[in-house]
Amino acid sequence: MKTSERLDRLPPYLFAELARKIAAKKAAGVDVISLGIGDPDTPTPALVPDALAAAAHDGGTHQYPSNRGRPELREAFARFYDRRFGVELDPETEIVPALGAKECVFNVNLAFLDPGTAALA
Structure with missing residues (x-):
């Protein structure tokens, strides 16, 4: 299926492009310190998913914010x-x-x- 011209004009996703460039530098032997996407390396405190679950069950949260x-x-x-x-x-x-x-x-x-x-x- 042909995609729209609008879609074809979209630039590559910034962080996917950065990941590609970082991988190329590493493959070339460069010691890269990436300051891009940060992935958590510690467990999520229990209060966070508990609060999210409570909010999901609260009908007052079922609306889009401004x-x-x-x-x-x-x-x-x-x-x-x-x-x-x-x-x-x-x-x-x-x-x-x-x-x-x-x-x-x-x-x-x-x-x-x-x-x-x-x-x-």
């Missing part, structure tokens, strides 16, 4: 950063929940770098 995320979540993030790092963040203007770090890294680059712009990696 594109800015729930205010309670942004406020909780702000409290955490203040408590953990001593950093005060405005939950209305300085916090945007995302699907994960990869989404954030990708979108920050789209927001601040134009095609052809050099960036330190």
